[in-house]
Amino acid sequence: MAMSASNMHVDETPSDLQNFYRNKTVFVTGGTGFMGIVFIEKLLRATEVKRVYMLVRPKREKSADERLAILFQNTLFDKLRATGVNPTDRIHPILGDCNQENIGISPQNRKLLINEVNVVIHLAATVRFNETLYKATCINVRATLDLIKLAKEMKHLEAFVHVSSAFANCVVHSIDEKYYNNKLSVSAKKMCELCDTLGFETTNKLEEALCKEYRNTYTYTKALAEEAVLSEGRSLPISVFRPAIVIQTYNEPLPGWIGNLHGPSAILYASGRGVLRVMFMKAYQRAHLVPADYCANLMLAIGWETAKRSKQECLKMAPPIYNYSNHDDNPLNWKQYISTIEDYGYEVALTKMIWYPFLITVDKKWLYLLLTVFYHTIPGYILDFLLVLKGKKRRMIELYSKIEKQSSALDYFIMNNFEFTMENTMALWNSLTARDKELFNFDLRSIYWKEYIQYTLKGMRLYLCGETPDSLPSAKKKYKKFVILHYTLTRLLFVGLFLLLWTLLKTFFFLIN
Template identity: 50%
Template sequence: MTAAMQVTGVNAENLSEVQEFYRNKSVFLTGGSGFLGKVFIEKILRATDVKCIYILMRPKKGQAVEERIEAMFKNPLFTELNKLKPTARNRLIPIHGDCQLSSLGISPADRQTLLDEVEIVMHSAATVRFNEPLYNALAINVRATMDLMQLAKKMRKLQAFVHVSSAFANCTVFHVDEVYYKNELNITAENMCKVADLLGPEKTNGMTSEWLGKSPNTYTFTKALAEEAVLSEGKDLPICIFRPGIVIPTYSEPLVGWVDNLYGPMSILYGVAHGVVRVLYLHLDTNANFAPVDMCANLMLVSAWNTAKQMNQTTSVPPPIYNFVPDERNMLKWQTYRRTLEEHAPKMPLTKMIWYPFVIIVNSKLLYNILILFYHIIPGYIFDFLLLLIGKKRRMIKTYQKLHKQIAVLDYFVEHKFTFTMENTSKLWLSLSRADQKIFNFNIREINWPEYFHNSLMGVRCFMGKEQPETIPKAKRLMQRLLILHRTVQVLVYGGACALMSWAFLRI
């Protein structure tokens, strides 16, 4: 027992080792402007006394880096932090750079600052677009990882490096253990980058299908290559890999159901709520491998602490991997997701619906293609024609083309069932004190999924739809009117079809 503990009489279980670890530490974060990155920044500033966070960022859409950071802290996500720690913003130090550039585009002066000061590296930056051109995906997801590891090797104070990967990085394997799958690749990360340099963007992208092999898209292929890079080039670093599933709204902190993007299932949910998406291709008996974003941030923080703790242990084992998805003790099926949405979505509709929200789910690709013709394409042309008549810009067909393209890239994951082991993650959770389990909760087994999805629905409505709870009565009235219109159209269409078939039968 330490002297401080003897004086205060505090039990070790009530102390937070993780908070103490981060006290006065300097952290370097990439991907800080992303969904997970924002939540990570908010949590580490609110829950620890970290010295500073160096954040890699580039100007975007006419905004300077400093302006982007100021805009970030005006987001509702940071409301509680701004109240509790009004000066926390000052601990965020921008490092001008870009993951698409050689050596991350960091200036010599900033590079020296990182080499002298950084103790923890959190590498969260990535392009998450499944259809990203291969050359770009290699630069962002692979080369940037390799460049950052080379930089980290020269950081004299480095204690931990967390590489954020994906539970689906190795999706050619359908049962994913917390191990490396380098044998699934037909080339190493280093050689792939060398080949891309020699071929250039056009030829590299033109040979995408040949390089991907069994991988369904450039995202999973390059994330798998990045893991191979960690194994081959990062083994001398205090490094670990974090593999989250599909990252979705916050579970509990700092806001329930917070979300700021429309990727993956959230985009589909938003489309259904607007009355735009009416048909989905999905196998309801497969696992929905979701991971709440606040729990992901907590696991990142804890895995760095554990990596630093193990740093002085001499071992030849590969860097540890932490899978993070629902496991068999609290498994989540798409069926549960659908039932919850059906139960709760009508209680909180949007005021901006263009049609009565409903969705038909089928597990046949052929039937899906037939149904989208009648429920998406034909209504889209009719809607665009009406917009043209009133002098407004046509948009529905373009919207559906974009939606169908986005949904199509998910087919591979719809058609295969994935299972995961989480032994390392479970052991890490059990190693925490009660205080740390409370402060840095990532116990995914405790989640009540129906309750969580109810909160997520409200979060999507508030944070993405910008509609507060007081607008729900107005939205319900609109939904009732749209329901009457929907039923009227159904009667006319079905009645017309029956009349046409009767006429055709009488003509025979």
């Protein structure tokens, strides 16, 4: 049983949240993504949910069942499988695609969802900052509108949780749990109509004008999706979840599990390999990071809370919003996060590192550009030259170009200070029973950041780099060699620069005398 998989005694009475999800049918979009996988694992392990319908994009080379079978072989599900539960027993794929009209669901599957679904968790989105405006609108906005339309037909719907982003409304720096539709120049429906009328190329030409204040198509279309929830979904039992930057799991089901290479995890990975050495950021700015397993727990709690709203409350009040970000009582800054690379780099050394891992952070653009010449560009050309000598393809300068492009996209969010209020989130936490708080913990004040960041480093090594513990001794030897080489080279460069400067000064004084 799922109950035994959640570390409970058999004689314990199910909690409020477990009682709510027992025998429920849940429809999840974005379930194959990082946060979606963590959510589904917790749902299956901690509740006796009846069935989970999971939106899966069709692919020619593999059927939906084959894709799910591969997905559930992931080590993330080991704890669940150890209880005798097979994840695929309660998971049923629904072929569809958020890039298509009506999310690409067949009439038969649409009817199935209308008749059976109790809870909708809408996680699907394109998270690429540089996605075209047309495609981002289709996936993030139109799919939300289509799903709301479908939800209105669902006969047994009790809760709909729309997953947004804490930075969807980045046009303001102090973000409350409210809607900021006044910052948008068009509505969600109007934007979709524009896409239909103008087509792919012309719509994309509007990107600079429409998205300028939002910095990219991702935040702009996520803001439009929130407007869709308010304008089209308020008759539904629906809520908006706004997580900040979601990173590795803290505790469940594995410490430090990560399923993709995005955001801060990509920074750690690139730095851990000795590739990324300079970052443009304000090191003492608040790092709005949240663990994926805490997000999964909060989503489950939001679904339970949303189902308690009456039809009258849904019609009279705007759908509630739950901000989720770094808590004032347990703050974390970027310096604390990044310093772990140097503090624990040796303990999680990578066999694939190409140099001693370190990271310099600067908050002056001119200094950042100067340092990248010495720490990225020049070493990049040297390494590319060595690769050519070995008969291999040059790749370092191209890699640094990609790093610079991705870093530039993050500048606005790292260099500016954002504050988030979390009254609804904290009120929800305070409303839970002691048992639910233990089973579905999302209290950010309970995180021991130093320990957690160590988990993220170990998780990066194991789950992203695929380096098992038995490779650590050889990686540590390599680390020590690079330390010696790094400091030797650094000192030689300083001596060389000093001698060059001394020679120039001597020449200068000789000439004027």
